[in-house]
Amino acid sequence: MELDILKECKNAARIGISGHVRPDGDCTGACLGLWQYLRRCMPEAEVKVFLEKPPEIFAQIKGFQDIISDFPDEAPFDVYFVLDTSSDRLGGAEKYFLAAAKRINIDHHVSNHGCGDVNYLRPQVGSTCELLYDLMDAQKLDRDIAMAIYTGIIHDTGVFQYSNTSPETMEKGARLISYGFDFPRLIQETFYQRTYVQTQIMGRALMESIRFMDGSCIVSAVDRRVMDFYNAEPKDLDGIVNQLRNIKGISCAIFMYQTDGQEYKVSMRSDEKVNVAEVAAYFGGGGHARAAGCTMTGTFHDCVNNLSLHIEKQLAAAVKGSD
Numbered sequence: 001m002e003l004d005i006l007k008e009c010k011n012a013a014r015i016g017i018s019g020h021v022r023p024d025g026d027c028t029g030a031c032l033g034l035w036q037y038l039r040r041c042m043p044e045a046e047v048k049v050f051l052e053k054p055p056e057i058f059a060q061i062k063g064f065q066d067i068i069s070d071f072p073d074e075a076p077f078d079v080y081f082v083l084d085t086s087s088d089r090l091g092g093a094e095k096y097f098l099a100a101a102k103r104i105n106i107d108h109h110v111s112n113h114g115c116g117d118v119n120y121l122r123p124q125v126g127s128t129c130e131l132l133y134d135l136m137d138a139q140k141l142d143r144d145i146a147m148a149i150y151t152g153i154i155h156d157t158g159v160f161q162y163s164n165t166s167p168e169t170m171e172k173g174a175r176l177i178s179y180g181f182d183f184p185r186l187i188q189e190t191f192y193q194r195t196y197v198q199t200q201i202m203g204r205a206l207m208e209s210i211r212f213m214d215g216s217c218i219v220s221a222v223d224r225r226v227m228d229f230y231n232a233e234p235k236d237l238d239g240i241v242n243q244l245r246n247i248k249g250i251s252c253a254i255f256m257y258q259t260d261g262q263e264y265k266v267s268m269r270s271d272e273k274v275n276v277a278e279v280a281a282y283f284g285g286g287g288h289a290r291a292a293g294c295t296m297t298g299t300f301h302d303c304v305n306n307l308s309l310h311i312e313k314q315l316a317a318a319v320k321g322s323d
Contacts, residue, residue, distance in 0.1 A: 003120040005034075005135050006041055008104060012078035015047045016100065018093035020085035022234065025155025025190060027084040028054040030106075030128040032063040033148035034081060037132075041140055048074075050093040055235050057190045061151060062144040076100060083107065084128040087115040106131055108156075110277055111286025123288075126164035127156035133172050146179035151190060158242070159187055163272075163290060198236045201226070205240045205255065212304075216273075217311060218244050219254040221264070221300050227257070234265070245269035252276065252311050256303060259295070264303050267293045273318040279310045 009015060017034055019027035031049050038047045053069040071092035080100035082090065084107055087097050097103055097115075105116035108131055110123040125131050129152025136145075153173060157165045160173065177183045194202070201222065209220035222237065230236075237257055244253035252274045256264040266283075268276035269291050276292040283306070285294020296303045 003104075003106070003118065003135055005037075006137075008102070008118060009038065009042060009045070009079050012042075012045055012102075014075070014077045014079075015042075015045055016074075016077040016080040016093075016096050017047070017049045017051075017083065018081070018090050018097065019051055019083045020089040021052050021091040023051055023054040024238075025058065026127045026129055026152035027051075028058045028064075029061065029148045029150070029152030029155070030083040030132055031067075032061050033129060033132055033145055033152070034083065035063050035066075036142075036145045036148060037136055037140065040142070040145070041137075050096060052091055055238075057193070058151065060186070060189070061148050063148075071095070078102065079104065081106065082116060083132075085109070086112045106135075109286060110288060111281055111292075126162070126166065126169050127153050129153045129156070130169060130172060133176070138175075141179065143179045143181050146176045147181040147183075147186065150176040150181070150183060151186060154187055154191060159191055164288065194239070195236070197230055197232055198238075201230045201232050201236055202240050202243060204230075205237075206243060209244060211250075213308070213312060213315065215249055216251045216315060217254070217308070218247060218250050218252075219256070219304055220244060221256040221258070223258040223300075234259075241267040241269050251315060254304070254307060256296075256300065262297050262299065264296050264298075264300070265293065266296055266303065266307070267291075268307075274311055274314045278314075279307060282310055283307075 017031050019031045031051055035047055035049050049067050051067050076099040079102045080097050082105045103116040104118045105114055106120045108122055108125045108128050114121055122131055129149045133149050205220045209218050211218045241253055241255035252270040255267045259265055270276045275289045277287050277289050280287055280292035280294040283294040283296055287293055
């Protein structure tokens with residue numbers, strides 16, 4: 001059953017929108033795209049976005065400066081949208097979601113089983129922004145909404161190169177760029193461009209990476225000492241795991257960074273031989289078959305050894321299945 005966004009919001013005076021902590025391109029584009037759409041279609045309603053401040057590379061999206069990131073006390077919302085995640089990853093915005101009269105969850109992560117009164121979950125679709133495009137009235141889109149939605153699609157499909165890109169995804173991308181925004185600049189500045197610090201720390205992570213499992217897997221980690229040396233923040237580590245995965249012969253890439261003494265944030269990317277969403281789920285994380293993550297405790301070697309047990313089983317099954 002298709003979700004009618006405007007029907008669900010009928011007569012709502014106050015509408016809230018949130019996405020996951022550490023918002024990426026799909027999360028940011030989805031929140032701001034829906035914010036613009038509702039404001040355009042329902043000018044009488046108050047619409048707010050509550051979200052940890054996204055990276056500045058997304059500042060060119062309309063509404064970026066209107067994002068509320070300090071999570072003040074608010075009266076209950078009539079309708080509250082949770083996009084690109086389930087409620088357990090809302091951070092400071094979770095209180096708004098729990099207090100809302102109606103809660104709507106729109107997501108494409110296979111690990112999300114729905115947290116709203118209304119759930120629209122399509123794990124076969126490449127991005128939450130693509131889902132929103134399907135749910136929006138094309139006659140009510142404009143240049144700025146199209147730009148926000150396009151941003152999410154390119155970030156979660158790797159500019160249309162990941163396996164979650166369908167012919168329909170390409171067609172939607174074509175229709176979106178017809179609205180006239182500068183899409184080459186958008187792709188360059190939000191997807192490829194790196195600061196000097198980001199490039200330095202990526203170079204170090206690649207240089208110190210380790211291949212294992214007969215060279216089919218690779219891992220690299222950045223600890224607090226290295227991050228402090230480069231004066232780097234977690235956002236400066238974006239893209240490292242993708243570069244590891246690009247190395248010839250790699251079926252599964254793992255990148256970790258230290259968040260506490262014995263705690264690491266783990267990102268994984270893979271090919272068709274390894275479903276990293278299953279690996280991440282075992283450790284309380286989630287994501288997609290080819291891109292997933294989790295938080296783990298222990299030393300670097302503890303984390304790698306525990307991940308390896310699950311990755312190795314999948315690689316062995318893949319080899320057996322090809323015999």
